[in-house]
Amino acid sequence: MRxxxxxxxxxxxxxxxxxxxxxxxxxxxxxRGELMAITCQACHxxxxxxxxxxxxxxYPPELIASxxxxxxxxxxxxxxxxxxxxxxxxxxxxxxxxxxxx
Amino acid sequence: xxxxxRRKFLKVAGISGAAAATGIGCAPxxxxxxxxxxxxVVVGGGSGGAxxxxxxxxxxPDVNVTLIEPNATxxxxxxxxxxxxxxxxxxxxxxxxxxLRENWGINVVQDKVVGVDADARRVRLEGGDNVSYDxxxxxxxxxxxxxxxxxxxxxxxxxIPHAWKAGEQTxxxxxxxxxxxxxxxxxMVAPPNPFRCPPGPYERVSLIAHYFKQEKPRSKIIxxxxxxxxxxxxxxxEGWAQHYGDMIxxxxxxxxxxxxxxxxxxxxxxxxxxxxxxxxxxxxxxxAQRAGRIAxxxxxxNNNGWVPVHQSSFKSEMDDNIYVLGDASIAGAMPKSGHxxxxxGKIVATAIIxxxxxRDPVTPSSVNTCYSLVTPDHAVSVAxxxxxxxxxxxxxxxxxxxxxxxxxxxxxxxxxxxTRAWYAGITNDIWG
Numbered sequence: 440m441r442x443x444x445x446x447x448x449x450x451x452x453x454x455x456x457x458x459x460x461x462x463x464x465x466x467x468x469x470x471r472g473e474l475m476a477i478t479c480q481a482c483h484x485x486x487x488x489x490x491x492x493x494x495x496x497x498y499p500p501e502l503i504a505s506x507x508x509x510x511x512x513x514x515x516x517x518x519x520x521x522x523x524x525x526x527x528x529x530x531x532x533x534x535x536x537x538x539x540x541x
Numbered sequence: 542x543x544x545x546x547r548r549k550f551l552k553v554a555g556i557s558g559a560a561a562a563t564g565i566g567c568a569p570x571x572x573x574x575x576x577x578x579x580x581x582v583v584v585g586g587g588s589g590g591a592x593x594x595x596x597x598x599x600x601x602p603d604v605n606v607t608l609i610e611p612n613a614t615x616x617x618x619x620x621x622x623x624x625x626x627x628x629x630x631x632x633x634x635x636x637x638x639x640x641l642r643e644n645w646g647i648n649v650v651q652d653k654v655v656g657v658d659a660d661a662r663r664v665r666l667e668g669g670d671n672v673s674y675d676x677x678x679x680x681x682x683x684x685x686x687x688x689x690x691x692x693x694x695x696x697x698x699x700x701i702p703h704a705w706k707a708g709e710q711t712x713x714x715x716x717x718x719x720x721x722x723x724x725x726x727x728x729m730v731a732p733p734n735p736f737r738c739p740p741g742p743y744e745r746v747s748l749i750a751h752y753f754k755q756e757k758p759r760s761k762i763i764x765x766x767x768x769x770x771x772x773x774x775x776x777x778x779e780g781w782a783q784h785y786g787d788m789i790x791x792x793x794x795x796x797x798x799x800x801x802x803x804x805x806x807x808x809x810x811x812x813x814x815x816x817x818x819x820x821x822x823x824x825x826x827x828x829a830q831r832a833g834r835i836a837x838x839x840x841x842x843n844n845n846g847w848v849p850v851h852q853s854s855f856k857s858e859m860d861d862n863i864y865v866l867g868d869a870s871i872a873g874a875m876p877k878s879g880h881x882x883x884x885x886g887k888i889v890a891t892a893i894i895x896x897x898x899x900r901d902p903v904t905p906s907s908v909n910t911c912y913s914l915v916t917p918d919h920a921v922s923v924a925x926x927x928x929x930x931x932x933x934x935x936x937x938x939x940x941x942x943x944x945x946x947x948x949x950x951x952x953x954x955x956x957x958x959x960t961r962a963w964y965a966g967i968t969n970d971i972w973g
Contacts, residue, residue, distance in 0.1 A: 468900060469600060469891045469894060469895060469900075469903055470903065471903050471904060471905075471906065474887060474888065474891050474903050474905060474906065475906045477596070477887050478884050478887065478906075478907055478908045480970055481880065481883050481884070481908075481910075481966060481967045481970045482910065482962065482963055482966045482967065483966065484966050484969055484970055484973075485969070486965040486966055486968070486969030486973060487962045487963070487965050487966030487969070489965060490958060490959075490961050490962030490965050490966075491958055491959075491962055492959060492962040492963075492966060518922070518944070518952060518955055518956050518959065519910060519922055519924050519944075519956070519959065522924040522925075522940060522941050522942050523908060523910075523924055523926060523940070523941075524940075525926075525937075525939050525940040525941075526908070526925075526926025526937040526939075526940030526941065527926070527940075531906070
């Protein structure tokens, strides 16, 4: 994802150089799924992992989605994740999960 | 709204390392400025401001971002109660701007913004410089209103600390607690709604009780509350009874808790129309609050002292090029918490990048998770998921809520471990 962004930024710079700066090709589109997914990073990152909360960034989307559904539907025990997961529809879970595992 | 195309120059003055002036030939013709030419100025390096600055660079590495913050070291309010309870020292809650500067390419300026000229799109710094912006982000935190209770002023805060902005005030209150004799009385005057960190006062008395129980077990704690209820009340009261017996006494506003006057010389709080005088050995007066002063000076606040924003983007209702987030903003159902400010920072960064690149706004969704320690090994939490709906950030029905009552010791201990993980995680997300 980051690579895609760097590519897009580079593309924008090239376009600017050939005089097409009026075109708004500068940076990736940010989706609602991505905005939802980055809220997870506040707790689920490398620093938190040292205290037993998993860093989710390398997890595959399928696993993120299945575990969020399990928390939501009461199939996996939790202290707080059940209270978060109940806030999302299936579509939102899929949209969020797509931003993991990159 | 200002039209970018009408401006021939974007002047970024007074700050070394910021954007160079834009040549006329590069001026966009459709009102959209390429990201690499844009200058976003962020005022305030707390949870909201630092998150916004970092995520702007994450989403748009070519955007010029200047973060203006008066302190070289920022002490988080969250965790400051752990200092008061003797669990950690001040260094534990100290954050620096090294990573934002070195790893993210943010121009961090140690100065204080003393004025905003919204028409000219520039801010004035105490040090004398003017800094121009395309977009201004303000995360100014809170200011205190000492006018609500007679007898005490801001000048008394060295003797009677609020400790509601972490740092020197935290140090003062901790040293007063250390100097207090066994059998002394700690009195807290808790603030009226809305205020920064709703469960904070009650976590504070919990951890001070933990300290007293170990070091000064005959001491007493009285909370004089301006309210008749508080965040996670059932869970706190359950924990207090379990761990501290009758050491903590909470007096609601309607039953003798409302502070009517403070006699600072006698360290006494007057309640019940003068019939009750509560004498303290250590007095923690947490005043009523409003948005940080610069938001008020910039004309961004309403009659109640808080900042109305379009809650889909946290853009000010008063100015299209200014965004206000964190404790200072009116954010619907979202509490004034560090975690709220963090997620709002991501919303603001998204909104600015989308707008600068000419794309449609993203309808935001956000979360809050807030842990409080009742003892170092017993935590309780509140969580929520929010969506932008009908003009406001609204809690998603059926989601969120507080930890269960009557949970096992193991459950409380697990949440206490997650409390520490939360601190490590969120500070890394913001300043790392």
